[in-house]
Structure formats: C-alpha cells, structure tokens
Amino acid sequence: xxxxxxxxxxxxxxxxxxxxxxxxxxxxxxxxxxxxxxxxxxxxxxxxxxxxxxxxxxxxxxxxxxxxxxxxxxxxxxxxxxxxxxxxxxxxxxxxxxxxxxxxxxxxxxxxxxxxxxxxxxxxxxxxxxxxxxxxxxxxxxxxxxxxxxxxxxxxxxxxxxxxxxxxxxxxxxxxxxxxxxxxxxxxxxxxxxxxxxxxxxxxxxxxxxxxxxxxxxxxxxxxxxxxxxxxxxxxxxxxxxxxxxxxxxxxxxxxxxxxxxxxxxxxxxxxxxxxxxxxxxxxxxxxxxxxxxxxxxxxxxxxxxxxxxxxxxxxxxxxxxxxxxxxxxxxxxxxxxxxxxxxxxxxxxxxxxxxxxxxxxxxxxxxxxxxxxxxxxxxxxxxxxxxxxxxxxxxxxxxxxxxxxxxxxxxxxxxxxxxxxxxxxxxxxxxxxxxxxxxxxxxxxxxxxxxxxxxxxxxxxxxxxxxxxxxxxxxxxxxxxxxxxxxxxxxxxxxxxxxxxxxxxxxxxxxxxxxxxxxxxxxxxxxxxxxxxxxxxxxxxxxxxxxxxxxxxxxxxxxxxxxxxxxxxxxxxxxxxxxxxxxxxxxxxxxxxxxxxxxxxxxxxxxxxxxxxxxxxxxxxxxxxxxxxxxxxxxxxxxxxxxxxxxxxxxxxxxxxxxxxxxxxxxxxxxxxxxxxxxxxxxxxxxxxxxxxx
Amino acid sequence: xxxxxxxxxxxxxxxxxxxxxxxxxxxxxxxxxxxxxxxxxxxxxxxxxxxxxxxxxxxxxxxxxxxxxxxxxxxxxxxxxxxxxxxxxxxxxxxxxxxxxxxxxxxxxxxxxxxxxxxx
Numbered sequence: 001x002x003x004x005x006x007x008x009x010x011x012x013x014x015x016x017x018x019x020x021x022x023x024x025x026x027x028x029x030x031x032x033x034x035x036x037x038x039x040x041x042x043x044x045x046x047x048x049x050x051x052x053x054x055x056x057x058x059x060x061x062x063x064x065x066x067x068x069x070x071x072x073x074x075x076x077x078x079x080x081x082x083x084x085x086x087x088x089x090x091x092x093x094x095x096x097x098x099x100x101x102x103x104x105x106x107x108x109x110x111x112x113x114x115x116x117x118x119x120x121x122x123x124x125x126x127x128x129x130x131x132x133x134x135x136x137x138x139x140x141x142x143x144x145x146x147x148x149x150x151x152x153x154x155x156x157x158x159x160x161x162x163x164x165x166x167x168x169x170x171x172x173x174x175x176x177x178x179x180x181x182x183x184x185x186x187x188x189x190x191x192x193x194x195x196x197x198x199x200x201x202x203x204x205x206x207x208x209x210x211x212x213x214x215x216x217x218x219x220x221x222x223x224x225x226x227x228x229x230x231x232x233x234x235x236x237x238x239x240x241x242x243x244x245x246x247x248x249x250x251x252x253x254x255x256x257x258x259x260x261x262x263x264x265x266x267x268x269x270x271x272x273x274x275x276x277x278x279x280x281x282x283x284x285x286x287x288x289x290x291x292x293x294x295x296x297x298x299x300x301x302x303x304x305x306x307x308x309x310x311x312x313x314x315x316x317x318x319x320x321x322x323x324x325x326x327x328x329x330x331x332x333x334x335x336x337x338x339x340x341x342x343x344x345x346x347x348x349x350x351x352x353x354x355x356x357x358x359x360x361x362x363x364x365x366x367x368x369x370x371x372x373x374x375x376x377x378x379x380x381x382x383x384x385x386x387x388x389x390x391x392x393x394x395x396x397x398x399x400x401x402x403x404x405x406x407x408x409x410x411x412x413x414x415x416x417x418x419x420x421x422x423x424x425x426x427x428x429x430x431x432x433x434x435x436x437x438x439x440x441x442x443x444x445x446x447x448x449x450x451x452x453x454x455x456x457x458x459x460x461x462x463x464x465x466x467x468x469x470x471x472x473x474x475x476x477x478x479x480x481x482x483x484x485x486x487x488x489x490x491x492x493x494x495x496x497x498x499x500x501x502x503x504x505x506x507x508x509x510x511x512x513x514x515x516x517x518x519x520x521x522x523x524x525x526x527x528x529x530x531x532x533x534x535x536x537x538x539x540x541x542x543x544x545x546x547x548x549x550x551x552x553x554x555x556x557x558x559x560x561x562x563x564x565x566x567x568x569x570x571x572x573x574x575x576x577x578x579x580x581x582x583x584x585x586x587x588x589x590x591x592x593x594x595x596x597x598x599x600x601x602x603x604x605x606x607x608x609x610x611x612x613x614x615x616x617x618x619x620x621x622x623x624x625x626x627x628x629x630x631x632x633x634x635x636x637x638x639x640x641x642x643x644x645x646x647x648x649x650x651x652x653x654x655x656x657x658x659x660x661x662x663x664x665x666x667x668x669x670x671x672x673x674x675x676x677x678x679x680x681x682x683x684x685x686x687x688x689x690x691x692x693x694x695x
Numbered sequence: 696x697x698x699x700x701x702x703x704x705x706x707x708x709x710x711x712x713x714x715x716x717x718x719x720x721x722x723x724x725x726x727x728x729x730x731x732x733x734x735x736x737x738x739x740x741x742x743x744x745x746x747x748x749x750x751x752x753x754x755x756x757x758x759x760x761x762x763x764x765x766x767x768x769x770x771x772x773x774x775x776x777x778x779x780x781x782x783x784x785x786x787x788x789x790x791x792x793x794x795x796x797x798x799x800x801x802x803x804x805x806x807x808x809x810x811x812x813x814x815x
Contacts, residue, residue, distance in 0.1 A: 160723055160755075165755065167755055170792065170793065174791075183758075183793035183794045185762045188759065190763065191734060194760065194763045197726055199755065199756075201762075
C-alpha cells in the first residue's frame with residue numbers, strides 16, 4: 001500500500017519536475033513573469049509537501065531550501081537572474097537524482113546538494129552554514145486543512161476617533177491567506193450629510209486560510225467592542241462536496257441574512273438572473289450582491305488553484321492497463337470480423353443486423369481506446385529545450401529552439417521510442433549544423449542560430465521536422481568520406497538524395513574532431529534503424545550555407561496498420577500498405593525468360609524480386625500465375641512473389657511473444673476474421689537480408 | 696507628513712466643468728477640508744472632475760468622501776469623474792480597501808461608478 005503511494009508520488013514528482021524545467025526555461029526569457037514564478041514555487045512546494053508525507057525526507061528538506069528562495073522571488077525580495085535559473089535547474093536535476101536513487105537504494109551525492117544550497121543562499125544573501133534539515137513544522141503546515149471564512153466587518157462610526165485604521169486590519173487579514181475584499185458603500189449618506197471623520201463603510205471579506213478562526217479573531221482583538229464582526233466558515237477544501245458546484249448566489253445571500261428566503265422565492269419565480277432581479281426589485285443593495293458574487297468567484301478561484309495542483313481533471317492510470325485494454329479491443333475487433341463473416345455466410349437477416357451494430361460499436365471502441373494512448377508531443381519538445389540550452393552553453397554557440405505543433409498527438413509508445421532518435425538528430429544539428437557565432441557573423445547570418453522543431457499531422461502519419469539554419473551538409477565531404485569508407489565506389493554518380501542518405505550508413509561521420517556531443521560515428525544509422533522500427537521513414541534536405549532540414553515520418557499508432565493481405569499456399573501474410581507500390585502478374589514464361597535471375601520486367605524497368613515461397617520454405621507447387629507485390633523501401637523497388645493477393649485489410653497488430661522475438665522478416669501477427677493467424681512481413685528487413693545474401 | 700492641496704478651477708475647454716486637483720496626502724486630518732473642496736466643486740458646475748494623479752496617499756475617509764460625492768452628484772443630476780492618470784498609489788489604495796469593483800453601486804444609474812475599470 002505504502003509502496004503504491006510512494007510510486008504515485010514519484011510519478012507525480014517526475015511530472016512536476018518536467019513542468020518545473022519548462023517553467024524555468026521560460027522564466028529565463030521572461031524573468032518578470034509572476035505567473036511563472038508562482039508556478040515554480042508551487043511545483044517546489046508540492047514536491048516538498050508530498051515528499052515528506054511519503055517519507056522522502058531528504059528530498060523534502062532539500063526542496064525546502066529552493067522553495068524558500070523562490071518565496072523571496074515571489075515576494076519581490078530577490079531578482080530572477082541567469083545564475084538563479086542555473087542553480088534551480090541544477091537543483092531540479094538533483095531532486096530527480098534523489099528520486100531515482102530512492103529506488104536503487106544508492107546514496108545521492110550529498111556534496112552536490114550542499115553546493116547547490118550554498119549557491120542559492122549566497123544569492124539570497126544568507127551567510128552561514130547549511131542546515132541539515134528543514135524545520136519540521138514548516139513541512140507539515142502544508143497539510144493543514146484550508147477553510148474559507150465569510151467575514152463581515154462593520155466598524156463603529158466613530159472608530160477613527162480611537163486612532164484605529166480599519167484598512168490595516170484588512171491588510172492583516174490578507175496576510176492570513178487568499179482574500180477577497182468587498183467594501184460596502186450602500187449605507188453612505190450624501191456628501192453634504194457625511195461627517196468626514198466618521199466611518200460609514202463596512203466590508204464583506206472572503207478569506208481562505210489554514211490558520212483557523214482564532215487567528216482571524218486575533219486581527220480584530222483591539223476593536224472588538226468598536227465593531228460588528230461576523231465570522232463563519234463556509235467551505236472546507238478537503239471535502240468531497242467540492243465536486244459539486246459551489247452554492248448559488250441566492251443561497252449565499254440567504255445564508256448571510258441579506259435576504260429572506262420568501263423574498264428569494266418570489267424573485268426566483270420570475271426567470272431572470274437572480275442578482276439583477278433582486279436589485280431591480282429593490283430587495284437588495286447592489287453591494288450585497290456584489291459581495292456574494294465575489295464569494296462565488298473567490299471559491300471558484302481557490303478550487304481552480306487546487307485543481308491545477310492536483311490535476312484532478314485527469315486520472316492517472318498505469319500504462320500496462322491501457323495496453324491491456326488496447327489488446328482486448330484488438331481481440332474484440334477480430335471476433336467482430338468473424339461475427340460479420342459468419343452472419344454474411346448464413347444469410348440470417350437478424351444476425352446480420354446484430355453484427356452490423358457490433359461492427360459500429362467495435363469501431364468506435366477501437367478508436368477511443370487508441371485515443372486514450374495518444375499524448376501530445378509537447379512534453380518531449382520541452383525536454384529538448386533543456387538539451388539545446390545545455391549543449392549550446394557547452395559548445396559556446398548561441399542557439400534558440402523554436403517549436404511548433406506541440407499539441408500534435410501521437411501514440412504513447414511511439415513518443416517514448418522517438419525520444420532517443422530525436423535527441424540524436426538535434427544534437428547533430430547543434431554540433432555539426434549551427435556554426436560558432438563568429439563564423440555565423442562572417443557568413444552574414446544572425447549571431448544566434450535557430451533549431452526549429454515542428455510536428456504536424458499528415459494523413460495517418462505525423463511529420464516531425466528538425467530544421468536548423470546552420471552550415472548545411474557538405475556534399476563533397478560526404479562523397480569523399482563515402483569513398484574513403486568504401487561505402488560507395490570511387491567515381492560513383494549519386495543523386496543529392498542518395499548522397500545525403502549516405503550519412504545513415506553504419507560507421508559514417510564527417511566531423512573532424514570528436515566532441516562529447518556527437519562525432520563518434522555511431523548514431524545516424526542507429527537513428528534510422530530506430531525510426532524504421534517504428535515503421536517510419538527519414539528524409540534529409542539541405543542547402544549548403546543555409547541549413548539542413550530532417551523530416552521524420554511516423555505512423556500515428558503502432559497498434560493498427562493498413563495492410564495488404566496475401567496468400568502463399570494455405571498461409572496468410574500481411575504487408576504494410578504504405579510500402580506497397582503496385583501488383584503485377586508473374587507467369588511461368590516470365591520466370592523462364594529471366595534465366596534463373598529473380599528479375600521482372602515492369603514497364604521496361606527491371607525489378608528484383610524475392611520469391612517468398614522459397615524464402616519461407618513453404619511446401620507445394622506455386623500456381624500457374626503468381627503475383628508480384630512491388631514495394632518501395634528507401635526509394636528502391638523490390639518485388640515479393642506470392643500466390644494470391646486477397647485485398648486490403650485493417651490489421652490490429654499482435655506481437656509474437658518472446659519466443660519469436662528474434663525471428664527475422666516478421667514484425668508481428670494478426671488474427672483474421674475466420675480465426676486463422678496471418679504473419680505481418682517486415683519488408684525493410686526482408687530487403688536487407690536479400691541484399692546481404694546477394695553480396 | 697506631506698502637505699495636501701486642493702485646487703479647484705474651471706475647465707477652459709468645457710464650460711460648466713470644474714476640475715478639482717488633489718495633491719499630496721489625503722488623510723483624516725484634512726478630511727474636513729477635502730469635503731469642503733468637493734462640496735464647493737459640486738456647487739460650482741454641472742460636471743466635476745477630480746484629478747488624483749498627484750495624490751501620494753489616501754485613507755479610508757478620503758475614499759468615503761469620493762464615493763459620497765459621486766452619490767450626491769448622481770442625486771443632483773450632475774456628472775462626477777475621477778482621473779487618476781494611472782496613479783498606482785491611488786489604485787492600490789482603492790483596491791486594497793476593497794472599493795474597486797466590476798459594476799457600480801445601487802445609486803449608480805448611469806454606469807458612472809468611479810471604482811469600475813481603470814482610468815476614468
């Protein structure tokens with residue numbers, strides 16, 4: 001049980017840390033943004049509070065130090081500086097390290113913590129030693145219940161005579177917590193009749209505080225006899241009732257005694273907004289309605305703040321449960337296909353009607369189940385912001401990262417698997433692409449380089465583009481290197497695209513020095529492989545001196561693909577439709593004419609093909625006329641010979657399980673309407689294997 | 696304590712409009728004087744503009760008087776405005792005393808409440 005809570009805390013903390021990071025980076029750009037400062041403070045506060053609750057005492061006390069600093073910033077006692085942001089980012093990393101260490105049981109680097117704290121304290125102008133732990137009561141204070149009070153404070157007319165200033169009392173109230181103050185001026189006489197040294201105004205105050213009613217009474221302790229004071233609690237913020245709407249305006253007014261319930265009913269019998277009505281009928285002064293409205297607003301705001309803190313608009317579900325759901329939906333789709341098929345075969349009208357209904361529901365269910373797994377890519381983007389910032393400092397370059405389409409949604413698994421390849425591509429852009437500031441100025445470009453990251457939907461795919469305004473790819477250097485490495489023969493005629501594709505070849509790197517960022521010559525081939533594993537593709541365009549643009553095309557989801565169903569003997573196979581170009585026939589004569597070479601003539605072009613029957617060693621004789629399904633992988637056309645092409649099929653992908661993990665040429669399986677299993681062909685891999693066999 | 700001054704003059708551009716310029720600290724010590732100045736300004740024209748841009752402090756008595764003056768002007772069918780020229784002191788004082796609001800008070804028939812919105 002405890003473990004479960006600790007786990008939940010950790011998940012929440014990781015999320016908060018991610019938010020913290022992006023807030024800090026924004027803060028660096030807009031150091032005066034109070035909203036951002038508030039966000040940083042709240043994130044720290046929440047980590048501290050729930051950290052200590054679940055026994056992460058080291059995290060709580062460390063975070064407390066940082067929080068203290070940001071409290072000063074929030075109160076305008078400290079300026080946001082680059083150094084402060086740097087230290088806070090370091091602190092954020094340290095908290096993360098502490099969280100990671102909590103699991104493995106390793107000790108965290110206490111030295112690093114102490115250094116950060118000393119740095120922060122220097123900034124704040126503190127002297128002295130680093131205290132070992134945060135004061136305990138401060139940590140616990142956050143857990144006290146917040147209660148909202150309704151306070152009516154009506155000072156006596158002659159309150160000024162005693163030298164009391166009611167405004168200082170109001171100011172003291174504000175210090176207790178979130179406070180909405182409405183001055184009531186309705187009882188004012190005309191100017192001529194007003195005694196300038198009397199107090200006519202009274203206040204309705206809504207205060208949310210964790211200090212308790214006595215603290216409020218203490219504020220008024222010296223004027224108790226000189227005023228009318230009403231304090232009543234109206235809402236506790238840790239109750240379930242919060243899920244309902246807060247009281248209606250009328251209820252508030254009746255509760256306050258500003259209006260009788262009879263009057264209210266009379267007013268309500270007419271259908272207009274209550275507030276307007278009551279005023280127009282003269283039952284109420286505008287000011288009183290104003291105060292009641294302010295109360296509604298105040299409670300709303302307090303709740304909203306709470307909601308933001310708890311993100312209660314969403315629920316946290318372990319990813320495995322979603323996977324299970326998607327899996328079950330996948331089986332459901334299969335069963336539904338069988339049902340439809342059976343219904344059609346029996347020509348049973350009633351059954352067919354049911355089957356149709358099930359089909360419709362299943363499709364909706366499938367779509368929404370897949371939708372649940374969709375996440376905006378923005379969280380990944382903001383991680384890159386930090387990467388760019390740190391790398392540019394390290395390399396002495398000035399780089400700005402701009403993003404676009406952060407709200408574009410992708411399957412959760414896809415986003416996770418995209419992270420590493422994208423990191424690598426961005427590192428490359430920064431290291432090889434963007435020039436040093438002097439070189440940029442010399443080339444007539446702005447000193448500050450840009451890396452633009454964008455994501456956009458395109459059909460059933462998402463296009464992710466990484467564009468920089470750096471030096472661009474050096475075609476000659478690539479060609480020389482390619483020849484040097486024996487990847488291409490000397491004097492080979494290559495198109496621009498083919499040249500650029502060379503950088504994805506294993507062991508290719510044009511960087512002259514090896515930096516910590518990139519240049520070890522591993523990577524681009526790994527990137528390409530990772531993208532292909534996601535059934536995606538990668539494309540480069542580049543203009544020398546102007547920049548490079550890398551486009552990664554990724555399918556929206558890994559769970560379903562459009563595919564072409566083919567048969568060899570009694571076995572069914574699926575080919576991803578996105579890769580299929582066309583189908584042509586292959587007769588015995590064609591085979592004979594090719595003299596044993598697996599080449600087909602298609603519109604005067606030679607297309608190599610792979611006879612799948614042979615490849616998979618399927619027994620039996622092929623039919624008189626076979627089919628070649630021609631696919632295109634990386635611009636190369638390769639055919640696959642099958643017995644029959646059945647047609648298009650929407651395929652729910654099932655993984656093959658661990659035992660078949662290393663099977664080459666097969667990427668998964670699916671279950672057909674009639675219950676048989678069809679294997680999904682891994683086309684790029686089959687092509688690669690055939691090429692390797694040729695050599 | 697800073698001296699306070701109340702200076703009432705005729706707006707040259709708009710006949711009938713009196714401009715009352717309030718400067719310095721308006722506190723209970725000068726409340727009687729302030730009231731007198733407001734009464735005088737209201738008696739002298741059909742429209743009164745109170746310029747508080749040079750005001751450095753105002754206490755509750757001052758805020759009360761402004762509100763009452765607006766009330767009186769409304770009853771007498773006269774117009775009453777406040778121009779604060781973005782004076783942050785004045786705005787802060789009015790806000791912290793809870794005077795600032797979104798709609799006018801019960802007497803405010805012409806949406807002229809001096810506490811609604813920003814400047815003017």
